[in-house]
Structures are given as C-alpha cells and as structure tokens.
Amino acid sequence: QKEVEQNSGPLSVPEGAIASLNCTYSDRGSQSFFWYRQYSGKSPELIMFIYSNGDKEDGRFTAQLNKASQYVSLLIRDSQPSDSATYLCAVNPSPSSNYKLTFGKGTLLTVNP
Amino acid sequence: NAGVMQNPRHLVRRRGQEARLRCSPMKGHSHVYWYRQLPEEGLKFMVYLQKENIIDESGMPKERFSAEFPKEGPSILRIQQVVRGDSAAYFCASSPAGINSPLHFGNGTRLTVT
Numbered sequence: 099q100k101e102v103e104q105n106s107g108p109l110s111v112p113e114g115a116i117a118s119l120n121c122t123y124s125d126r127g128s129q130s131f132f133w134y135r136q137y138s139g140k141s142p143e144l145i146m147f148i149y150s151n152g153d154k155e156d157g158r159f160t161a162q163l164n165k166a167s168q169y170v171s172l173l174i175r176d177s178q179p180s181d182s183a184t185y186l187c188a189v190n191p192s193p194s195s196n197y198k199l200t201f202g203k204g205t206l207l208t209v210n211p
Numbered sequence: 212n213a214g215v216m217q218n219p220r221h222l223v224r225r226r227g228q229e230a231r232l233r234c235s236p237m238k239g240h241s242h243v244y245w246y247r248q249l250p251e252e253g254l255k256f257m258v259y260l261q262k263e264n265i266i267d268e269s270g271m272p273k274e275r276f277s278a279e280f281p282k283e284g285p286s287i288l289r290i291q292q293v294v295r296g297d298s299a300a301y302f303c304a305s306s307p308a309g310i311n312s313p314l315h316f317g318n319g320t321r322l323t324v325t
Contacts, residue, residue, distance in 0.1 A: 102253070132313060141302055141316045142254065186253065196313060197244050197306070198267065201253035 100125040102189050104202035112210050117174040119205050121187030124168070130196060131163055131170045132188040135181075136204065142186055146172060177209040215305050215317030216285075223323045224293045232288040232320045236305030242266075243286040244314060245278060248300040260286055293324045 134142035184204040260280035280286040304314040
C-alpha cells in the first residue's frame, strides 16, 4: 500500500526561525510532490510543488526532494505566526497525471510570537 | 476569477438521509476531482469526472456513493442512506483539459451525520 508519512507534530518554532517539515513516501516510482497548507476548518491551499531532485525556492518557502531517499521536505524561512497551520505532503505516483494524490496526515506547525 | 465553488459549506443529515454535495469548477475547467478528509486522516481521492463521464472512481466506496458531472450544471456527489462514518470534509478540485496541473481545492463541504 502506498503511504506518505509525516510527523504529526505539533512542531513549535519561534517567530523568525526556520521551520523544517519532513515527509517520506513508500512508492519509489512517485513522480511529483506537493505541499499544501491547511488552516483549521479551511481547504488545503497549494504552496509548493517539486518534480526533480534538489531544491526549489519560492519566496520564504523551499521544497527539497531526494528521490533516492524517498524524502521530501519544506523549509519555511523567517516563520510568521500566520504560518501556523497544518502542512500536508502529497505524492503523485503517476507520470501522466496529477490528480490521484496520496496525502499524509499532516504536520501541525505553531509559530510563537 | 472565481475559484472552485462548493456548496453547501456545512451540511447536517440524520442517519439514513441522503446528502448531495455540489461543486462548480473554475471557469473553463472541464475536469473535476472529489476528495474526502475524514477526522484525523489524510485526504483520500474518491473520483475523477469529466463532463458526462466518470474517468476514475477507484476511490469511491462501493455502496451508497455516486458522482456525476452533467453537461450543464455542477458536479454532484451523492451519498445515500448516510451513516455516522460518512461525517467528513469533502473537497472538490478542478482542472482544464490536460490533467497535469496541480490541484487547487474548493472550500469544501463539511458533512455531519447525527
């Protein structure tokens, strides 16, 4: 069974620090990887996606992918209280489509002022 | 530009009743995807539809659940004879023709079965 594992947290960091969120996946053939942010009671919001090994940066966010280790991470620099949310890692095993994602249960991040 | 619109936002049903959840895709999008998020669980894929066609329903429970996306109007996820275990948040996403775009979800419908 294909699985995506995340530490449920809570992960607590002080404002201004770097928050590091980690995700491992079981399907070695997975092709694309997504990070979603979900505030309590709200919908998941796409914040990053990455397809190739290495780093991808977008503003304060950096996604890191290591397919050999089946590991994907999200770094949030200069963390703000508004970043406090649950972060969902999602993995797509298919090379031809992005719709059938396998989600982890999420990591709750708390940024303390 | 309106995003994916779902309604109702909250739906309460008694056991045995029917629940109908609606999803209007983004303008110009002809592909719709339904996901379910059970309490303390990750989102799980349910079904992928194009206009008038079910493309992939591998995530749908075998009984009581059905989905449609008619030529006109929103996509409907229908749950017959609801049970307490159906209580969850149901999210819809859409994409244009071509299914390699990352998914953007609507605000969801939170179903509570009493």
